[in-house]
Amino acid sequence: MAERDVFRAPKGTRDVLPPESARWGELVARFADRAARFGYGLVVTPIFEHYEVFARVGESTDVVSKEMYDFLDKGGRRLALRPEGTAGTVRAFAQHRPTAPWKVWYVAPNFRYEQPQEGRYRQHWQVGVEAIGSDDPDIDVEVIDLLHGFYRDLGLRQVRLLVNSMGDADTRERYRAVLLDYWRAHADVLGAELARAEQNPMRILDSKLPHWQDMIERAPQLAEHLSEPSAAQFEQVQTGLRALGISFEIAPRLVRGFDYYTATVFEFQGDALGGAQNAIGGGGRYDRLAEEMGGPPSPAIGFGSGIERVLLACDAEGVLPAPADRVDVFVIDAVGTVDAVVLLHELREVGLRADRAAAGRSVKKQWGAADRAGARWGVMLAPTELESGHVVLKDLATGEQLEVRREAIAARIATLRES
């Protein structure tokens, strides 16, 4: 690759710079606040794990079979970059055995080797939660409520919630067989893709191929095969959502991409988003995963929500503008001594946001910079006033200015800001 192409962010990755990065900070802060209110603690797990941890996502899933960034380290270990948030968190649960239910949230990057386009990147960030160690349907409702409320906090209105139940192991076993029979009966339509259907019969259900839609519409539905307990569990989740006034649609063909899902699965779609990448968050139950990783039997549920896509949805709906990081006070230096450095230090130490223009600018340019920085006040260090122990304090909004004792200026502005 040419040197010119090497010194730029790799395909499918991006830099997030100010002021856009301020929106990230805002989004994460709101999620953290909400997670804390729901009783979830922050969990931080490695960005890479042993390959086998992520392989539990499912050998028949694209994420594992063709999108994993795996590699051998210098010690010959087979490792992989995290492709999604749940597996590593469950590994940590199985390893440390915290008391259940264990409720945690995270913000972390995920890596998938995919063909990038808007809203789909090789490195993307997710906020998410996992609640491990309870099979109570009320937890399902709590988790969905948390994510639903998060989107509302951001100001998103055009968000749609889809829910479905994958049933228990027996349910899925029976359904898989029925579904597979159905696909085999339509081998002429599926063609070479029948092999994929054999691998994972449910994967076909969420295909968008136009000439398959008719066949998919008529396919047997999982809901008809739910066992008594599964149906009751799903009913209780729906009752809870209705009680909270959270509107949702039952999506019989929503199966989601990971093999570990059991019972409740859900997805939030941003309707304001134009393209095919309209899933902004999704998750579900994974009642067997902790046990498969050597932990105690621990039914669990969680979700992940993609930061880039949520932000795209915010753009599409015109909400969550980048918070302006305006400074409180700007120092104008007309004397060129170390005094400006000292004054800035004092202002910052009393808790003010303070800044100055790049060195060597004319006084005029410095005032201009103060204005562009959105400063509320300017403090000028000037020869004449300094001689009598004063500095010039100017209100940038009104243009009024007055002299203030040099030693009193920091406290004076701090007081002004409070009022």
Add this chain to the structure above:
RNA sequence: GUGACUGUAGCUCAGGCGGUUAGAGCGACGGGUUGUGGUCCCGUAGGCCGGGGGUUCAAGUCCCCUCAGUCACCCCA
């Protein structure tokens, strides 16, 4: 991974069928007299026209390859 479209200054874009020193707006920087911003006026910098190869007397304009972005499939956040 498959198919299609796009790629000109930091940003948004002009550059009729190839023809000399590639333009605009915004932004940045400087100036409009001694120490005062937002408006206005003037000026300056900044482009191997994504990269490489080819056709041609001549390529930002045509062809091929490549890189990247975008759209769809696949899949998902």
